[in-house]
Amino acid sequence: MSYVHFPVIAVMSLFLGAFVCAIFGKNHDKLCKAVGVLDAAWVFALIALIVKPVVFDGEIISYWMGNWSPIKGWAIGIGYEIDALGAFFALIVVFTVLMSVIYSIRYMDRDDDIYNYYTLLLMMSGSVLGLVLTGDVFNMFIMIEIMTFTAVGLTCFRNRSFGALEAGFKYLVIGSMGSSMTLLGIALLYAQCHTLNMAQLASILVNNTTPTSVLALALMFTGLGVKAYIVPFHMPAADSYAVAPTSVSMVFSGMVNKAGVYAIIRLVYILFNTMDKGSMQVLLTAFGAVTMFVGVTMALAQHDFKRLLAFHSISQIGYVITAIGLGSALGVTAGLFHALNHTLFKGLLFLCAGAVLYATGTTNLDKLGGLSKKMPKTTICFLVGAFSIAGMPPFNGFASKWMVYQAAFEKAVEGGHIYFAFITVVAVVVSVMTLASFIKVTQAVFFGQCPIELQKTEEVPFSMRLPMWIMSALCLLVGVFYDFVNKWFLAPATNAVLNATNYIDKMMGNGYAAAAGVENIQVAPAAFSFWNPLTWLVLFVVVFAAVAIVILTGKKSRGAVLETAENVDGKYATFFGGEASPFSHVSGSDLFWGFKKDWKGYFSFMDNLHSGIVNDYALWVVVALAIVTVWFNVFMK
Amino acid sequence: MMTVNYVASAILVVMGLYTIINDKNLIKVVLGLGIVDYGVNLFIVSVGYNMGGTAPIFSISDIMANSVLFGNGGAFFVDPVPQALTLTSIVIGACVDAMALSLVVKLYQQYKTTNTDEIRRLRG
Numbered sequence: 001m002s003y004v005h006f007p008v009i010a011v012m013s014l015f016l017g018a019f020v021c022a023i024f025g026k027n028h029d030k031l032c033k034a035v036g037v038l039d040a041a042w043v044f045a046l047i048a049l050i051v052k053p054v055v056f057d058g059e060i061i062s063y064w065m066g067n068w069s070p071i072k073g074w075a076i077g078i079g080y081e082i083d084a085l086g087a088f089f090a091l092i093v094v095f096t097v098l099m100s101v102i103y104s105i106r107y108m109d110r111d112d113d114i115y116n117y118y119t120l121l122l123m124m125s126g127s128v129l130g131l132v133l134t135g136d137v138f139n140m141f142i143m144i145e146i147m148t149f150t151a152v153g154l155t156c157f158r159n160r161s162f163g164a165l166e167a168g169f170k171y172l173v174i175g176s177m178g179s180s181m182t183l184l185g186i187a188l189l190y191a192q193c194h195t196l197n198m199a200q201l202a203s204i205l206v207n208n209t210t211p212t213s214v215l216a217l218a219l220m221f222t223g224l225g226v227k228a229y230i231v232p233f234h235m236p237a238a239d240s241y242a243v244a245p246t247s248v249s250m251v252f253s254g255m256v257n258k259a260g261v262y263a264i265i266r267l268v269y270i271l272f273n274t275m276d277k278g279s280m281q282v283l284l285t286a287f288g289a290v291t292m293f294v295g296v297t298m299a300l301a302q303h304d305f306k307r308l309l310a311f312h313s314i315s316q317i318g319y320v321i322t323a324i325g326l327g328s329a330l331g332v333t334a335g336l337f338h339a340l341n342h343t344l345f346k347g348l349l350f351l352c353a354g355a356v357l358y359a360t361g362t363t364n365l366d367k368l369g370g371l372s373k374k375m376p377k378t379t380i381c382f383l384v385g386a387f388s389i390a391g392m393p394p395f396n397g398f399a400s401k402w403m404v405y406q407a408a409f410e411k412a413v414e415g416g417h418i419y420f421a422f423i424t425v426v427a428v429v430v431s432v433m434t435l436a437s438f439i440k441v442t443q444a445v446f447f448g449q450c451p452i453e454l455q456k457t458e459e460v461p462f463s464m465r466l467p468m469w470i471m472s473a474l475c476l477l478v479g480v481f482y483d484f485v486n487k488w489f490l491a492p493a494t495n496a497v498l499n500a501t502n503y504i505d506k507m508m509g510n511g512y513a514a515a516a517g518v519e520n521i522q523v524a525p526a527a528f529s530f531w532n533p534l535t536w537l538v539l540f541v542v543v544f545a546a547v548a549i550v551i552l553t554g555k556k557s558r559g560a561v562l563e564t565a566e567n568v569d570g571k572y573a574t575f576f577g578g579e580a581s582p583f584s585h586v587s588g589s590d591l592f593w594g595f596k597k598d599w600k601g602y603f604s605f606m607d608n609l610h611s612g613i614v615n616d617y618a619l620w621v622v623v624a625l626a627i628v629t630v631w632f633n634v635f636m637k
Numbered sequence: 638m639m640t641v642n643y644v645a646s647a648i649l650v651v652m653g654l655y656t657i658i659n660d661k662n663l664i665k666v667v668l669g670l671g672i673v674d675y676g677v678n679l680f681i682v683s684v685g686y687n688m689g690g691t692a693p694i695f696s697i698s699d700i701m702a703n704s705v706l707f708g709n710g711g712a713f714f715v716d717p718v719p720q721a722l723t724l725t726s727i728v729i730g731a732c733v734d735a736m737a738l739s740l741v742v743k744l745y746q747q748y749k750t751t752n753t754d755e756i757r758r759l760r761g
Contacts, residue, residue, distance in 0.1 A: 138722055145729050149736060156740065163759045165747060169740045170759075173657065173666060176733050180673045183726060184650070184680065190719065191684040239759040301761070612757025614666060618657045 003050050004061050007082050007090070007133045010046040013039055014097075014126030018119045025115030032118040036101040039122060043129070044094040047087070054087040055492045060506040062135070070508055075197035081135030081507050084492035088336065089132040089262045091489075092343050096254035097125040099467040103351055104247045106461045107358055111245070117157055121248065124150035128259045135507060137186050137271075138196045140263065144182060144227060148175040151256060154248045155240040167239035170614050174236045177621050178226025185219035188212050198271055199507035202500055203516035206273050214636050217272050218629040222621070224267060228260025230321055231291040232620040234314045235610055238298070241310030246354025249306060253313040253350060254343040261320055261339055265332075268324075270500045273518065275327040279635030282419065283628070284325025285408075289426045292318025294606070296433045300440075300592060301603055305353045305363035308441060309346070312389065315430060316342045322423060323404045326411050333486065333494045334403035340489075341396040341478065345388035348471040352382040355460040355468070356445060365441065370450025374457040377465055379446045384472040386442055388479070390435035396479035401431055409538055429546045440591040553598070642683035649676030663744065663751040667737040674730035678723050685719030693717040 017039035025032040053059045061082040068077020082090070100121070108114050127146035134140050152175065156168035190196060192212045193204045205213055229237035237257070241249045274280045295315025302308035320342065323335030355378045356371065357363050372379040388395040391402075405424055412420035450457075459465075478485055496503065504513035596603055609616075649672055656669030693714045741751065748756055 138725075142725065142729075149732065152736065152740075156743075159743060165740060165744050166756050167759055169663070169737070169744060169756075172733070172737050172740065173670065176670050176737075177654075177657065177673070179729075180650075180670075180677055184677050187677065187681045187684055187719070187722070190681075190722075194716075196718070242759070607761045610761050612760030614753050614756075615658050615661065618654075618666075622654055622658060 003053060004063055006046045006050050007061065008063055008065075008080055010043045010090075010094070011126055011130045011133065013043050013046070014122050014129060018122035018126065021115050021118040021122065025118060026113075029109075029114055032115045033101075033105050036104065036118045036122060040094070040098040040101045040125070043125075044098045047090050047094045047129075050082065051087055051091060054082055055084045055489060058084065058492060058495075060084075060496075060502060062507050070197075070200075073508065073512065075195055075200045075508065078139055079135040079197055079199075079507060080133050081199065081503065082133050083503055083506075084496040085262070085265065085336075086132050086496075088340075088489060088493040089258060090129060092258055092340060093125065093129050093132060093255045096251055096343055096347060097121075099347060099351075099471065100247045100251045100254075103250070103354070103464055103467045104245075105463045107247050107354055107464055108245065111158065117154070117245070120150045120153045120157070121251065124154065124251070124256070128255050131259050132262050135198050136196050137189065137198055137201065140198075141179070141183055141186055144224075144259075144263070145179050147256060147259060148172075148179055148227075151175070151240070151252065155244045157245055157248070158243070161243060163239065164243045167236065167243045170617060171236040171240045173614050174226060174233060174617055174621060177618060178223045178233070180223075181219045181226075181625065182223030185216040185223060188216035188219065192216070197507065198266070199504040199512075202271050202273060203504050203508065203513055203518050205271065206516060206518045209636060211633075213272070214632045215629065217267070217274070217636070218625065218632045220267055221264070221632075222625040222628050224260055224263040225287070225624070226260075226621060227257070228264055228317060228321070229257050229314055230287050230317060231294045231314070232609075232624050234291070234295065235617045235620075237314060238307060238310045238610075241313060241350075242304060242307035246306065246350055246357060249310070250347045250350040250354070253310075254347045257313070257317055258339055258343065261317065261324075261335075264321070265324055265335075265497060269332075269497045270503055273500055274636070275325075277636070279631070281325055281327045281411075283631055285322050285420070285423050288318045288320070288322030288325055289423050290318070291315065291321060292430045293426055296430045296437065297599075297602070298606060298610070299437050300433060301596065301606075303365050305356065305365055305368070305441065305445065306350070308365070308437070309349050309353055312349075312434065312437065313342070313346050315434065316346060316389065318430070319401065319404050319427065322427065323407055326407050326420070328407060328411060329494055329498060330403065330410060331407040332497050333490045334400060334407045336490050336493050336497075337403055337482075337485070338400040340485075341388065341400045341475075344471050344475050344478065345385045345395075345397055348381060348385040348468060348475060349389065351464070351468050351471070352378055352385060355464055358460050358464065359457050360454055365444040367451060368445045368454070369448040370446070371454065371457060372446040373450070374454070375446075375459050377459060378468070381465075381468040381472045382446060383442065384475050386438040388475045390438050391431050392435075394476070394479045396475050396482070399479050399482040401427070405539070405542070409542070424542055425545050425549070428542050429549065432546065436592060436595075443591055639683050639686065639688075642679060642686075646676045646680035646683065649673070649679060652676075661753050663741045663753060663756070664738070666753065667734060667741060670737065671730060671734050674726065674733070678726050678730070681719045681726065682723045685716035687715050690715040 017035050020035050021032045054061060063080040065078045108117055124147055127143045131140055131143035134143065152168045152172045155171055156164050158164050189201060192210060193201055195201060226233040241252055268280065269275050292315045295311050295318055299308050299311035299315065302311060320335045320339045323331045323338060353363060359375060360368065362368065388397040391397045405427055408420055408424040408427060412424060500518055501513040504518060653669045653672030653676060656672060657666050660666055660669065691714050695714060744756060745751055
């Protein structure tokens with residue numbers, strides 16, 4: 001039974017590693033690197049050991065700090081509680097950290113003072129791990145705060161580079177607003193329930209929807225949404241992913257926003273048990289759909305490799321939020337599966353971007369090109385990642401995106417809601433745009449002509465390629481053996497999400513949940529199939545609808561006066577005028593200029609929203625809070 | 638009796654958010670963050686306060702006999718948990734302010750301004 005101690009030891013080990021780096025690491029770069037790798041590997045082993053009892057066998061570990069177990073049904077101490085959901089996310093976290101520290105060995109060797117880097121990275125990892133394993137809302141808040149401030153530090157780590165400080169400051173302001181809202185929500189919950197333990201809160205809140213708890217839900221949902229970077233809180237995320245060292249961007253995208261997603265799942269499914277309400281489903285799927293659409297369209301307009309990937313990361317989180325917002329077993333499974341896959345392929349893509357940055361010194365798409373001959377191995381890894389994110393079979397992105405479509409469509413058929421059919425169409429269209437965007441990146445970076453400055457580019461060292469190979473292999477394996485992953489990892493985690501009773505009973509004693517009146521939302525196992533003919537038919541209908549939308553949006557320009565070299569931007573003149581400007585050319589990074597031109601109104605609108613002024617971003621947070629509060633107050637009665 | 642505290646904390650939070658949204662000076666934005674924090678802290682500490690309550694030194698029989706937790710409705714001691722939370726939150730708030738101000742110093746060195754309208758290299 002010794003494995004009950006492993007989760008707490010894992011969290012402590014990461015913090016301890018951070019302190020060792022901070023105290024002894026100055027001028028000892030090798031020591032820091034060794035501590036980082038060994039610590040991450042040790043923690044990975046610890047979490048891997050609890051996977052069998054918790055995820056495979058369905059046991060729930062409860063751990064009271066200092067053995068302060070509940071007295072007379074009241075939780076007083078701080079408890080850690082690890083169910084299949086927490087262990088699933090913990091596995092994602094430790095895997096991401098391990099990949100990141102292996103990659104950092106060579107990637108960070110051109111920076112000064114890397115003991116600071118390792119201190120912050122290990123501390124952030126520890127906080128995210130603590131966040132997914134804890135069973136106490138205030139402990140969760142502390143972990144969120146540590147996560148936010150180490151993330152700010154890491155964003156600013158290369159503080160002489162372009163925009164790093166600016167991104168860090170914006171992240172700090174928005175992130176700290178989110179934390180304050182979460183704290184206010186927690187305080188309101190405490191005022192109503194007199195406890196901070198999640199299991200007990202869940203059992204008290206289930207039949208007690210008061211104005212206080214509704215306001216607390218709104219505040220916590222907004223605060224945690226900031227941590228998951230859903231639109232409209234995504235602007236600082238795009239900045240910080242782009243300017244942070246790439247090994248950190250990968251960690252941000254792989255686990256920091258997963259921590260937000262995890263917290264939202266915990267909040268809406270376990271703590272408030274509200275996902276059977278239609279209004280809640282509509283709100284979450286609306287946030288998800290907007291997030292994925294805004295993310296992908298902003299990505300199409302980017303000219304920086306890492307910033308583009310950052311917007312894709314936001315877009316993929318939209319899929320996850322949409323799927324978990326559906327409230328069905330299949331939806332939750334799809335959301336968790338996509339969260340896992342997002343960690344794999346987006347981490348891989350960020351590592352490839354880092355490899356390009358390491359080899360060439362730039363991530364500007366207009367300056368890159370033709371690297372496939374110079375860096376063939378990186379190119380292969382990048383293609384695997386690009387196929388995965390664009391949803392090509394047999395890679396993992398296909399399997400999870402298919403599940404998202406299927407879940408959304410089943411929801412639409414079940415309830416006869418046109419709204420969820422619309423969500424399905426948005427998801428498919430976004431996937432198409434993702435593919436388009438990755439065609440652009442692949443063309444701009446790896447194919448096409450190689451600029452003269454990049455002729456001496458060399459492949460990156462082995463220790464940087466190793467994590468890339470591991471993640472590529474996992475992208476393929478998870479895509480091929482999706483049934484295995486579903487049976488052993490996703491199904492237990494989905495069960496944990498939908499069955500709050502087990503979570504409460506383990507922590508507070510048997511029968512506690514039943515006494516409080518907590519019921520399971522549903523226990524139907526997630527059954528899904530990729531090759532059902534009916535679903536194919538549905539796919540065709542949906543694709544047809546998507547094509548129709550695209551055609552209809554282009555209707556305006558049909559029959560219009562043909563643009564000539566005189567009335568169009570000189571850059572594109574070769575397409576219309578011929579000789580007017582013989583030396584202009586459309587570069588790989590501008591492959592979809594026609595699309596951008598057609599949607600000029602939308603893009604300039606989005607450009608104004610992403611104004612770069614921190615006050616505007618803060619305003620969006622407050623506006624979103626107001627909308628969410630009003631929504632809950634109207635519909636949660 | 639505690640209403641005035643709740644109203645004051647709400648005013649502080651709103652004032653802080655208004656400062657963050659409205660003020661174009663980086664330092665004032667940081668001050669806004671601080672004011673939001675103080676509002677939240679005041680709220681938490683008010684939640685746990687009982688008028689006329691004593692220090693929270695008690696045995697389990699005392700708590701069983703008097704505490705609101707066990708349905709007896711008595712207000713015999715001040716809830717210590719929110720005070721612990723507030724202390725933690727104050728410490729975190731101080732760290733936020735320190736970190737944000739140090740970033741402002743660095744930003745001023747790079748951009749030669751503290752106006753948020755001019756610190757927008759990353760946009761679009």
